[in-house]
Amino acid sequence: xxxxxxxxxxxxxxxxxxxxxxxxxxxxxxxxxxxxxxxxxxxxxxxxxxxxxxxxxxxxxxxxxxxxxxxxxxxxxxxxxxxxxxxxxxxxxxxxxxxxxxxxxxxxxxxxxxx
Amino acid sequence: xxxxxxxxxxxxxxxxxxxxxxxxxxxxxxxxxxxxxxxxxxxxxxxxxxxxxxxxxxxxxxxxxxxxxxxxxxxxxxxxxxxxxxxxxxxxxxxxxxxxxxxxxxxxxxxxx
Numbered sequence: 001x002x003x004x005x006x007x008x009x010x011x012x013x014x015x016x017x018x019x020x021x022x023x024x025x026x027x028x029x030x031x032x033x034x035x036x037x038x039x040x041x042x043x044x045x046x047x048x049x050x051x052x053x054x055x056x057x058x059x060x061x062x063x064x065x066x067x068x069x070x071x072x073x074x075x076x077x078x079x080x081x082x083x084x085x086x087x088x089x090x091x092x093x094x095x096x097x098x099x100x101x102x103x104x105x106x107x108x109x110x111x112x113x114x115x
Numbered sequence: 116x117x118x119x120x121x122x123x124x125x126x127x128x129x130x131x132x133x134x135x136x137x138x139x140x141x142x143x144x145x146x147x148x149x150x151x152x153x154x155x156x157x158x159x160x161x162x163x164x165x166x167x168x169x170x171x172x173x174x175x176x177x178x179x180x181x182x183x184x185x186x187x188x189x190x191x192x193x194x195x196x197x198x199x200x201x202x203x204x205x206x207x208x209x210x211x212x213x214x215x216x217x218x219x220x221x222x223x224x225x226x227x228x
Binding site for chain 1: 146147149151156157158159161164166204206208215216217218219220221
């Protein structure tokens with residue numbers, strides 16, 4: 001069964017460094033998402049992406065964040081200058097269409113630790 | 116800010132017991148409700164997408180109901196097994212913002228053999 005994959009599974013970085021989190025969505029999916037979960041808190045929406053542009057973003061997704069689909073398969077989240085509070089589990093998700101009954105499929109997450 | 120609440124926060128049951136948990140969400144601007152099963156270090160697994168008031172969906176021993184007028188959904192597990200141990204998440208799509216899921220905090224289920 002097709003699945004969303006994410007790399008790396010765990011990333012440790014120093015505060016102020018740039019990180020790129022990578023996702024490979026399911027191949028025929030058209031809508032892509034990033035969510036995050038800070039330890040002990042709810043999963044939070046960051047950004048949705050369709051047709052090579054951001055379709056919606058949350059207040060969390062400020063100028064330090066960017067997303068890109070550099071080729072036909074990868075979907076990346078870049079954090080330009082990481083802060084301690086960016087430490088979280090980051091989830092990528094995709095779905096084939098954005099219809100009401102369409103399922104959003106999640107990857108296993110990347111745990112980002114900022115020191 | 117949309118408020119999606121799940122109860123209980125955690126639950127321990129004996130193997131063979133049936134159990135249920137609740138997800139409550141805003142009753143206005145309902146678009147869809149998703150249920151996920153999430154085991155540590157794995158991807159959240161999609162269980163159900165519920166869209167209509169009165170929906171009932173079933174997948175093996177797991178079923179879910181939806182009441183959009185009062186803003187709640189129940190997830191039922193019949194005859195719990197140790198492999199059902201996981202966190203069960205609900206997530207709400209508002210018609211005002213249909214591109215983002217708002218998650219509850221989850222119910223952590225432990226099934227004791």
